Amino acid sequence: MRLSRYLKIYPCPDQPDQSLLYSTKRSALLQLPEATLQAVLDGTVAGADRDALARLGFLVPDAEAERLEMRDIFVNANKSRRQFNAVVVLNLDCNLACGYCYEDNFRGNFYMSSDTAELLVETVISGHMEKGHDALLSFYGGEPLLGIGLIKDIAGRLLAAAARTGTKFSFSLVTNGTLLTRELVQELKPLGLTGAKVTLDGPRETHDASRPFASGSGSFDAILDNVAQICDLIRLNLGGNFTRENYRSFPALLDCLAARGVTPTRWLKCNSRRL
Ligand code: SF4
The missing domain is CATH 3.20.20.70 (Aldolase class I)
Structure with missing residues (x-):
């Protein structure tokens, strides 16, 4: 599993041990402990954390497939207009x-x-x-x-x-x-x-x-x-x-x-x- 390429990661000014992840694909915001984010970046996140992040679309199985999926969304949206x-x-x-x-x-x-x-x-x-x-x-x-x-x-x-x-x-x-x-x-x-x-x-x-x-x-x-x-x-x-x-x-x-x-x-x- 890899981090979605459509994410912005920001620090939490009031909580230095947390990060904010904003998904431009889902328009979703997630607050994540630093340790979990580091595990995600290292590729070692597992169990319930990994499943939840995948369910929310913050982790994806294939970065290239995600890019093509986004391209198709735009192509189809343009076709219908x-x-x-x-x-x-x-x-x-x-x-x-x-x-x-x-x-x-x-x-x-x-x-x-x-x-x-x-x-x-x-x-x-x-x-x-x-x-x-x-x-x-x-x-x-x-x-x-x-x-x-x-x-x-x-x-x-x-x-x-x-x-x-x-x-x-x-x-x-x-x-x-x-x-x-x-x-x-x-x-x-x-x-x-x-x-x-x-x-x-x-x-x-x-x-x-x-x-x-x-x-x-x-x-x-x-x-x-x-x-x-x-x-x-x-x-x-x-x-x-x-x-x-x-x-x-x-x-x-x-x-x-x-x-x-x-x-x-x-x-x-x-x-x-x-x-
Ligand atoms: S006007 Fe826009 S492009 Fe120009 S310096 Fe400011 S932010 Fe940058």
């Missing part, structure tokens, strides 16, 4: 230098090649749009807007394919928000832009401490200006990283947003006639 959804990682480049960036070791001037972009477009068209499926892409990075040429190229070609195949194409962005100006949104909407997910880690002081520009200066003002300028144009999904150190600043962030007119109903008010 009329809409094809995909997250497209465009680059590993970024203009911010967030202290917690999980891409830190890989970040750099790496962009999707034109060959890969071509393969993506062809796969979406022949594998999905020509079969009558709508396509929804989410561009991700790094900071995807540093690859704006790639976005325009991919979106333009898929939009043309949608017109040809009688399907719909749209896309969203997972962006740090620093480059998402009103002018750019107005330019991208005709290409299919419908929404963006932007991260704010708190009000100015808190956010700037965790999400500075690569130059070291704060990014909060640039992001809030952009968010306030575009929240009537596209659906905005605001997220943030809040820990026990900064969560008390959350209400102050809401005050900042409200003061700039960024409210949950703003987009709806501006677009209700189009719904």
Whole structure:
């Protein structure tokens, strides 16, 4: 038996002799004594512990079979939908230098090649749009807007394919928000832009401490200006990283947003006639 490859293992801050195991496959959380975890990692876990972990899907008999099982789940889920959804990682480049960036070791001037972009477009068209499926892409990075040429190229070609195949194409962005100006949104909407997910880690002081520009200066003002300028144009999904150190600043962030007119109903008010 082996540990499932779809597990994240975290320490328990209040109980150093325990670990938390999160299964991304089952959406299940398990608290495990260190000794049991070590036995699992050593391959020596046995008896009731092994049986319980296997029953819960944290231990699997064959790692490759589990990978294929997951692939089949996605393939079948996509087959049963009329809409094809995909997250497209465009680059590993970024203009911010967030202290917690999980891409830190890989970040750099790496962009999707034109060959890969071509393969993506062809796969979406022949594998999905020509079969009558709508396509929804989410561009991700790094900071995807540093690859704006790639976005325009991919979106333009898929939009043309949608017109040809009688399907719909749209896309969203997972962006740090620093480059998402009103002018750019107005330019991208005709290409299919419908929404963006932007991260704010708190009000100015808190956010700037965790999400500075690569130059070291704060990014909060640039992001809030952009968010306030575009929240009537596209659906905005605001997220943030809040820990026990900064969560008390959350209400102050809401005050900042409200003061700039960024409210949950703003987009709806501006677009209700189009719904
Ligand atoms: S914006 Fe995202 S990719 Fe860029 S440094 Fe921050 S966490 Fe990393």
